[in-house]
Amino acid sequence: MALSSPSVCQQGGIGAFWLIKHNGEPLFGFREMSKNLLIILLPLMGSLIAGLFGRKIGNRLSQLVTITGVLLSLLLSILAFMDIAVGDAPAIHEPIFKWIVSGDFYVQFGILLDRLTATMLIVVMGVSSMVHIYSIGYMHEDPDQPRFFSYLSFFTFAMLMLVTGDNFLQLFFGWEGVGLASYLLIGFWFKKQSACNAAMKAFLVNRVGDFGFALGIFVIYLIFGTLDYAEVFKAAHAIGSYPGVVDFPFVGEVSTMTLICLLLFMGAMGKSAQLGLHTWLPDAMEGPTPVSALIHAATMVTAGVFLVCRASPLFELSDTALAVVTIFGAATAFFAATVGMVQNDIKRVIAYSTCSQLGYMFFGAGVSAYAASMFHLMTHAFFKALLFLCAGAVIYAMHHEQDMRKMGGLFKKIPITYALMMIGTLALTGFPFLAGFFSKDAILESAYAAHTTVGTIAFTLGILAAAMTTFYSFRLVFMTFHGKPESQKAWDHAHEAPFSMRFPLFVLAVGAVIAGYVGLPMIGEGWFKEAIPLMPGHDALAHAHHVPLWVKVLPFGMFLLGLALAWLMYVKSTGIPKQLAARFNGTYNFLLNAWYFDKLYERMFINPAKVIGKGLWKTGDETIIDGYGVNGVAATAKRIAKKFGAIQTGFVYHYAFAMLIGVLVLVTFYS
């Protein structure tokens, strides 16, 4: 077989270790431990040590090992970011070793560091290291801390594999890896039935998305004959060098790019909880709060956005796919915001908020404003992680109470948390000059400036969702921190979180304040131009600066509207929500039950699967195949056997076989 493999990095050098030689090729040869490889491997090492030896080395050492790992990794990430994103060093491409080679199929593990990846590195490592530190305090009563830290670090490793990969299959590797980590962490308290169910649901809903993703990868290979980003994008860009349509029997011709992009987007929808495949995200709040902050707010759920941005050279070639992305994103932004307005669990409110904000990122990408999406992804990571961790501090203060109706008046007891939470809330709701103000407005303005039908729809839904965002965010703040405490006893016992928990909050709060300024160049002209080349005419972002004044002011108007409503209903006259709920009972329940998606899926998929499974088993296997087939034959055989008087007729064949062998042996020796 032709092993025409691109040569694995041949720099040679220090630290070479070859485990086994196989056919002259090193089996496991990292010829040089590059510092970029270390970014990925340090968290893995931490995870392995804490996971395998956690019981022996204890809580403290497990924390130390994993946190050291991620902090070093963060440091190296910052260095890489400085080189590539701040400095002007070219993108780095380092092959590590070949992974799967079969016939013409070749795929390797490799590192690709461009501005897109560098941005993700900062987001992932920044939040991950803060969450690691925060968890020292949050989990300090838990008996399974080494396991927890091991999972956190494993997640970090998988997420790094996802963002640094140089081909689609490695992305998929990380993609499934973070899925596993998410499954393990949602189900971390596996004694709880609800946690186990939520974990399973997350895994399975994501599998549905991955089904599309995997098929997308197959089509890419079918068309381009490779899964390497650079080669695929190069071939895709050279128009005409690939078949423009794929011919399907029965279905007919389908535009290649549209097919690929929609399949990839299906994967993105699962991971990023877009409308239809979002049902797992609210349930995922069963996991410990630091997990919600890291995985289900800041990093993993943004993987879908990253995927669309990474594959943007393909998406750029299909207006249909982009329109679909825009519509799904806008619908999700709107849907999740409506649901977020009526939830009572503090974490669920933030979960729906995340879902909604991811919708913004998608419709931003859908109008080709990928840079604005990435910008919002980054700012969102900071303020949403901050919000979740603050919520964690509230839950911690309330001794693991999450129902906001049982809280109230907490600002006197935990003023620092209150202040930090307020920063996060203002950043999220787009208060001028905080992080969200820049990034969310950039997306909304781009949607407007796209001047397409879907763009306008997205802009409208986005504006409505912005008002609702402010409403539910301040509703959360007012219900927990303002008013009178619902339970005096719980209020009396409420206390501020320890320093290990407060420190990450401060860091993230600084991020929530300044990320908007710091990141602003990201949406400037050409910053992403190598990582995300745009098609001519796809210039919504460039035109975003020239939108009419009312478009620029409208989001702030929505902010004021939402704030006023929240203040009216949850501070001024607190009786209104109950009256509204009673008056519009149907609507209220519709929203409370998140548009009944769970019920629908249960009736459409889960119950039928059970009925069919049981039917196939009892009727198919036992009645038809065994009943008429096997046992029928057996019974007939028995009847015949009785007639002939030999009960064990069935074994005659083997007697005959034994005789045949005997004869053969005899003939062999005497012939």
Place this chain on the structure above:
Amino acid sequence: MLSLVTFLPLIGALVIFLIGRNRDNVARYAALTVSLLTLVVSLQIYAGFDTSIAGFQMVESKTWLPALGLSYAMGVDGISLPFILLTALLTPLCILSSWKSINKRVMEFMMAFLALESFVIGVFCALDFILFYILWEAMLIPMFLIIGVWGGPRRVYAALKFFLYTLAGSVLMLIAVLAIGLKAGTFSIPELMDAQFGYQFQIWAFLAFFIAFAVKVPMWPVHTWLPDAHVEAPTAGSVILAGILLKMGAYGFIRFSIPILPDAARFFAPMVFTLSVVAIIYTALVALMQKDLKKLIAYSSVSHMGFVTIGLFALNQQGLEGGILQMVNHGIVSGALFLLVGVIYDRMHTREIAKFGGIALRMPIYAVIFMLFTMASVGLPGTNGFVGEFLILLGAFLANKYVALFAATGVVIGAAYMLWMFKKVLFGEIHNEDVKALKEITAREVVLFVPLIVLVFWIGFYPAPFLEMMSASVGNLVEQSQVVKTIGTAAVAAVH
């Protein structure tokens, strides 16, 4: 070398017969020693194997009964070698796993196991059709005894069912073997690969083989013997059944149906695809509803083997390599899963899923190992299951997009039943007193899993050595599968 690896276990069985009577421990240690020696020899074969040769190597050939056209011929290629290695690896693990759980007729059990190993390796080495057939039939006898003598309460029913299915297949296979051999005038497998056969003849011979092999795989709808056989078999029996015997049918497809009857193989590929897709989805749905742990894994085996047959009949490099690799993977993973079931069965004497729950609280190390193989079973990247499944689906996609589409849905349902099972068995609160009394997995038991865990990750992260091993032979097979052999009788005469 090949004769040595084949007959070493059989000789070992005879030695045990001579020295092991009423000395259970002697029998155990002797069997373990012999199986480990066999493993060493098989690794020697691997070391001496040249991956650049597509055809058979280390060939041993002796005329046996020239009057009947029989010869004793053995050889390996990149397709049979992985299975020889797998057999040699799994047998000592089976013997170790039976160390304490088999207490009656220990000597006979060990003999049966070694004899089984001998015949199975022989099947993979045989280059003569009749020799192959004899060993193929012979291996059923020890398997039959292992289920029938050391099995559970319904062992006689299970053994009988197993037997009935096999009987139908064996008779047809014998007819096909004789017909092909007599028509071509030789029973030598390498020569048969070049022999010409008419189209009609190929169709009939393929169908006869197909039934024989489909029962062994097992493919839907001739799979119902497997759940019963697994449930009644002792742990080691299940491991070897899932790990090795299930590979026989698919090996038959690779060794005979595809290269000897390529026109028929291409003609019937859509049928195989259809049955495989049905198997994948049907048995996955059935697995979802199982109450018995072993039955669930048995049904999952049928589903996974559906992927394998799809890969093989994709008739391209990726599909075939994926299929063969996935056979090995399935041997490793379902073997490990049955061993894991055995571990709690030894402690609780039940396999009912509802009786478990919360085991992770009592046996955390066990839970980690279980999780690992669960993930390998659902094909998570980084584990061996992913590489195999991915290559199969890729190959299938290149051959027929719809097959890949439908087969891929099995990946979703597959995750559903495995995770559901895992949740029910290991997670949750403890509600059964017996679970409370459980003790953590012992060092002896952990040892069983170590080599399998290593392989899960090795193949998951660095499958190159395994794929390279089979690459040349598979490339050859792909070429053979494209040959048009229906030139007619003139060519057959030429062979004469």
